[in-house]
Amino acid sequence: MTSLVPRLWSELSEWFEQDSLLRGTNPIRLEDHMTDTEYTIRAELPGLDPEKDVQISVSDGVLAIRAERREEKQTRYRSEFRYGSFERSVRLPSNADEQGARAKYDKGILEITVPLKAQPEPRRIQINTV
Numbered sequence: 001m002t003s004l005v006p007r008l009w010s011e012l013s014e015w016f017e018q019d020s021l022l023r024g025t026n027p028i029r030l031e032d033h034m035t036d037t038e039y040t041i042r043a044e045l046p047g048l049d050p051e052k053d054v055q056i057s058v059s060d061g062v063l064a065i066r067a068e069r070r071e072e073k074q075t076r077y078r079s080e081f082r083y084g085s086f087e088r089s090v091r092l093p094s095n096a097d098e099q100g101a102r103a104k105y106d107k108g109i110l111e112i113t114v115p116l117k118a119q120p121e122p123r124r125i126q127i128n129t130v
Contacts (some may be wrong), residue, residue: 004047004096006021009088010075025031026044026086028065028086028088029043029044029086029088030042030043030044030088033092033115034093036116037115038113038114038115038116039061039093039096039113039114039116040094040113040114041063041090041112042046042109042110042111042112043088043109043110043129044108044109045086045105045109046108047069047071047108048067048069048108050105051071052123053067053068053070054066054067054105054110055067056101056103056110056112058092058098058101058114059098061092061094061096061098061124062089062091062092063082063089063090063091063092063112064087064088064089064090065086065087065088065089065110066083066085066086067086068085068086069082069083069084069085069086070082070083071083077129086112093116095114095117095118095119096114096115096117097114097116098113098114100115101113101115103112
């Protein structure tokens with residue numbers, strides 16, 4: 001029974017992913033990594049022009065990536081086209097410095113780095129007894 005649950009979850013996840021792809025809501029694949037000083041997000045966006053097709057915004061602790069693909073190929077006897085919009089939002093850590101966020105795009109990978117501020121030590125509150 002315990003080995004059935006992970007397999008079932010995996011198959012269910014694949015089904016939902018395929019279903020969303022069929023409906024046209026293509027998720028942007030992400031990976032993230034956090035150190036003591038920065039939070040890094042890498043997004044897979046192959047074949048896009050980052051200056052024209054990709055927008056990144058950050059507001060109220062949420063980083064949003066939006067992309068749109070418009071591709072047309074035409075030969076003498078046939079034409080093909082692919083259109084699609086992609087969007088993905090990520091909640092940033094509470095100590096993220098939104099103003100210091102920077103992004104770069106290389107070989108289909110968008111990398112966004114957000115510096116992290118030092119977190120203050122928790123303040124201990126004295127308990128008074130009556």
